[in-house]
Amino acid sequence: MSRPQTLNDWQALAARLTTTLNDRAFINDEFVAAVSGETFETINPATGEVLAHVASCDKADAEIAIRHARAAFKSGVWSRMPPGERKRVLLKLADLLEANQDELALLDTLDMGKPVTSALDDMAGAIGSIRYQAESIDKLYGEVAPTGQQALGMVLREPLGVVASIVPWNFPMMMTAWKIAPALAAGNSVILKPSEKSPLSALRLAELAREAGIPRGVFQVLPGFGHTVGRALALSMDVECLAFTGSTAVGKQLMQYAGQSNLKRVFLECGGKSPNIVFADCANLDRVAESAAAAIFYNQGEVCIAGSRLLVEHSIREAFVEKVVAAAERMQPGDPLDPASFMGAMVDKTQHERVMGYIRQGVEEGAALRAGGEDIAGPGLFIRPVVFDGVTSQMAIGCEEIFGPVLSVFGFETEAEALALANDSDFGLAAGLWSQDIDRIMRMTHQLESGQVFVNNWAGGDQTMPFGGVKQSGNGRDKSHHSLAEYTQLKSVWISLTP
Template sequence: MAGSQNGSSEGFKIPQIKYTKLFINGEFVDAASGKVFQTRDPRTGDVIANIAEGDKEDVDLAVKAAREAFDHGPWPRMSGYARGRILYKFADLIEQHIEELAALDGVDAGKLFEFGKEVDIPTAVRMLRYYASAADKIHGETLKLNGEYQGYTLKEPIGVVGAIIPWNFPSLIFFLKVSPALAAGCTVVVKPAEQTPLSALFYASLAKEAGIPDGVLNVITGFGLMAGAALASHMDVDDITFTGSPEVGRKIMAASASSNLKTVSLELGGKSPVIIFDDADVDMAVDLARAAIFFNKGEVCIAGSRVYVQEGIYDEFVKKSIEAAKSWVVGDPFDPVVNMGPQIDKVQFERVLKYIEYGKNEGATLLTGGKPCGDKGYYIEPTIFANVKEDMKIAQDEIFGPVMSLMKFKTIEEAIERANSTKYGLAAGIVTKDLNIANRVSRSIRAGTIWINCYFAVDPDAPFGGYKMSGFGRDQGMNALEKYLQVKSVITPIYNSPWL
């Protein structure tokens, strides 16, 4: 494929893998069973390291440590200011290791190394500092009560938090979950994706170095069916926060309901529309739509995988989109000229290729791409389908790969109806110069984030989450802090009350 390459960047060496064991109560330890599993390099399929395979017994130990740290340790009892200072030190330590952490995510997840250094890890640091600064700003309210009483509310940490994170943004989502929980005064057990355990273990070591007390942050590596399920159903876990698939989200809710009715927040992916109107700058719209689906090889929950283009500019958009996709360089993520690395693993690689076959078989027109790249690793060409119908699998299912479904529309009403014709509702993009159109459509799309003339503009201060089957609860912003807090009402009589 023109513009594609596959191979190793010259001079790159896999960073030394320092941490491969579970992190429980401030120490790196073997799994109780002694088992290990392999984490693999998606560029080649080769084994990077053997990682401790945690299961129910290890989760029990981690939760016990987190429970003890919450019930009797200093972390929830510190002032918010004191917690914030430690979190700031944690952020400083991460900054000192940005290149190493970006390399770990590059070799473990196939993420672009340069982007990791410049965006992914710095954004995680910013997330941590955002909540560090919020730790001493957790306030209750004074209540005006009926009768001879006065009252106020206390906001207290909810307890032990279980955080189950995915493989597509292993660093960013680690801190998306951990930062507000720690700032609130909670203790945490993290279960990273089995495909990407390396950076989570490194962060655990830095947390200890920063002064986070033992038991406050624990990391259990292993598989979802064992470690993840044990965490979700554990009676001593007070809250579960999860990013992943709707199928697993349902299982987590069921586990919560069948155990201690722990609170649950879920971000479950999307099938986000990008709606491009006739008045748009076509070149800008093409670049935006290309990035919206092909960034991070399409392994993005908010990927703009459904692109709706108004009929007046459709033909020009199609022509330029094909050219833009062909110029998107596929190859080793450690090569600075590369735009797109490999899919995370063989399973996801084969899943994406299967959906490309679905698109062909259901009658969509393959405009470009659709094939693997290179002779090793899990690389796939940027792929564009036209003449996609709403009931096709490629238009309804979250593929989580570099596959764009391109569709034509006539009216604003049609665009809104078709954009909403999905079970998901995580994000949407609107491209237009008309403020009235932008306002009308943004108020009509049922999704948690709407971008107008931009895409992937995320910020720690902007709440993030979905409608419909994209889940519930919000990450980022002060909204995220609230979900790790309990609200307690305290009521006392006023002096001279007749009840005294």
């Protein structure tokens, strides 16, 4: 079947898809209601339509899933399966995702409001992640220590056990793949807790995982809320690892839960307030302005690495901001099912109200509103791109993560001032740098307090590059072989060879 091409095509597919939505938890290879019988609504933020009433799991469901995950791990049905066999199963899963990518992308579009073109890009990333980690399984070696002839020292890599993956709503399928692919590849049992704001694609993924041949109990999906089922997973004595993407506040809470339970490993990818630094010597101001606008307005600004702080050298500031404003005017929100829409709807009323509150606060604090700022009437939760100029680090819009289409522009005179502004943040997830001066690029790349630096681009990289932050943006890494190693533990073996 060919991919839908028009708004009408996607609307027709959505009409068919919404009659067959899976709304139950996936525990031990079966789709089941929550033990409590409780459900929650998942709502299309572009229309206000209730899509489904999804099983709302809590502690009782978590305990059942953990018991099955641990039993599967100890049985060795997956954890001791030859790496080449695990690779074969995960590659089949990637093939199934590819065959069903339109449906999975559409589920995320309906569930959280992202444009369908963005959701399709996410699917390409998800499929690529699973294939990369699958192909890496049989290429991760242990070590032989450099001992003398009287001993043999080996360093073995072994899976951790039960891994709980708690993923966000802004990139549901891609973030899920980044978490579960390396964890499963390493031989762990995985319990996925999708956001209550975007659970539908995770439940469809469970069907495909079963079809691919992932054994019973090795992969399970528990929809529900963070304070119920998420908390139960984090406090469990039988979960060895938490892999989380979300807010810094929740990340800190999960670390406390780990300390209160079994000192489980906690890999965090948390908030960001990323600086995007533009020097006067950058090439092609029009292209850079377009990229700077996309860096914050893509996915409605609901992006952890959004370039929400734009730092511009004073000599080009006014001209450059005008170009960014012009680019913002071309990036207006529209129907998420329309392939022509660059932006979609905010995920829910809470997030919509939060962003509008920051916009009002920015005006009150004295920032110059250069674009946007008004609400869009109608049933959908849409916000036009917003550009504030004259922002300082003391303003809320200049230092707090908004997670919406709000750009804060700062000015600077010198490289040292730009660096100080960029690093004046609790966060350190990403940074952008636009310049043709290679000496400056290398100096600043080393001094920027960030887990990743994009030079003359924004958000570049592929599966070979680790993704993660420093400071209060977290400590873990997604993607690349580094993430696969995180889901293993080292065992030292010393064999005496003397008589």
